[in-house]
Structure formats: structure tokens, C-alpha cells
Amino acid sequence: MTIDEIISDFSVLDDWEDRYRYIIELGRKLEPLPETERTPANKVQGCASQVWLSTHIKQNGVRRYHFIGDSDALIVRGLIALLIALYSGKTTQEIDSTDAESLFARLELGSHLTAQRSNGLRSMVARIKADARAVPTPA
Numbered sequence: 190m191t192i193d194e195i196i197s198d199f200s201v202l203d204d205w206e207d208r209y210r211y212i213i214e215l216g217r218k219l220e221p222l223p224e225t226e227r228t229p230a231n232k233v234q235g236c237a238s239q240v241w242l243s244t245h246i247k248q249n250g251v252r253r254y255h256f257i258g259d260s261d262a263l264i265v266r267g268l269i270a271l272l273i274a275l276y277s278g279k280t281t282q283e284i285d286s287t288d289a290e291s292l293f294a295r296l297e298l299g300s301h302l303t304a305q306r307s308n309g310l311r312s313m314v315a316r317i318k319a320d321a322r323a324v325p326t327p328a
Contacts, residue, residue: 190215192274196295205301209264216266219273222259235312237305238262240269242313244320253278254321258313268310276317284321289314 195215202208226243233240242258255277258269275292276284289310293299299307 190218190270190274192271192292195271195274196292199296208301212267212271213263214267215270215274216260216263216268219259219266219270220257222257226257227259233309233313233316235315236260236265236309238265238309240265240309240313242269242316242320244317246324251280252324253280254284254317256317265306265309268306269313272310272313272317279321281321281324284318 198211199208202211222241222243227241231241231243233242239261240258241260242256245255245257247253247255256273258273260266260269272289275287275289279287293307293310298310302310
């Protein structure tokens with residue numbers, strides 16, 4: 190799913206119970222994270238749940254990042270799916286300029302997630318941005 194589809198679907202759900210169910214359903218549709226990628230290097234620090242994010246680079250003239258991830262918590266898996274939809278397929282510059290906080294505000298996530306989950310969400314965004322910046326841009 191694209192981030193625009195997720196935003197559109199979210200906008201028609203008035204009840205937060207329905208929105209939570211939708212986020213969980215997004216997580217159930219995540220591409221499976223291979224066991225070989227459940228490594229300490231892929232584990233996201235700063236999350237109360239166990240979270241793994243793996244970064245892959247695809248180059249076809251332009252370097253684009255693709256992410257896969259998983260968590261032991263259903264709602265967090267859904268939040269990972271949301272971030273993957275937001276950031277996958279983008280260049281380093283696009284990732285750097287994408288404002289996840291404004292998306293969280295638009296979806297009203299900040300006021301409906303626990304402080305721990307909100308902090309974990311920010312940690313995942315920071316990890317995605319750090320991974321994108323870690324690979325030097327070719328000259």
C-alpha cells in the first residue's frame with residue numbers, strides 16, 4: 190500500500206478502535222522478515238517492544254532505499270508498515286526531507302499512542318534516516 194492510500198483509508202475511520210484495528214491489519218500484511226535479518230545490528234534501540242528494521246539499497250541509476258521490518262507487538266508491526274509505506278522507494282534526500290512528525294500529527298497518532306510507542310516510532314524514523322545517511326552518495 191502507498192502512504193496516500195493509508196492516509197485515505199485512515200480518514201474514513203472515525204473510531205479509534207477501528208483505526209487501531211486498521212494499523213494492526215497493516216502489520217499483518219508486512220513482508221516477512223527473514224530470520225537471518227533478526228540480528229542485533231537490525232534491532233532498533235529505543236523501542237519498548239522488540240523491533241527489527243533491515244535496509245536494502247536498490248540502484249537503477251538512482252539509489253533508493255527499501256525497508257523490511259518486524260516486531261513482537263501487533264500494533265508496532267502496523268506502525269512499521271506505516272513507516273515502510275512512507276519511506277521505502279525513496280532516495281537519501283527524499284528520506285531526509287520527509288517529515289514523519291507531520292504525518293503522525295495528521296493521523297493524530299501522538300494523542301492516541303502511549304508515550305513509549307511514540308518514542309519508539311521516533312526511534313524507528315531516526316534509524317531509517319541514519320541508515321539512509323550512512324551510505325556515501327556516489328560522486
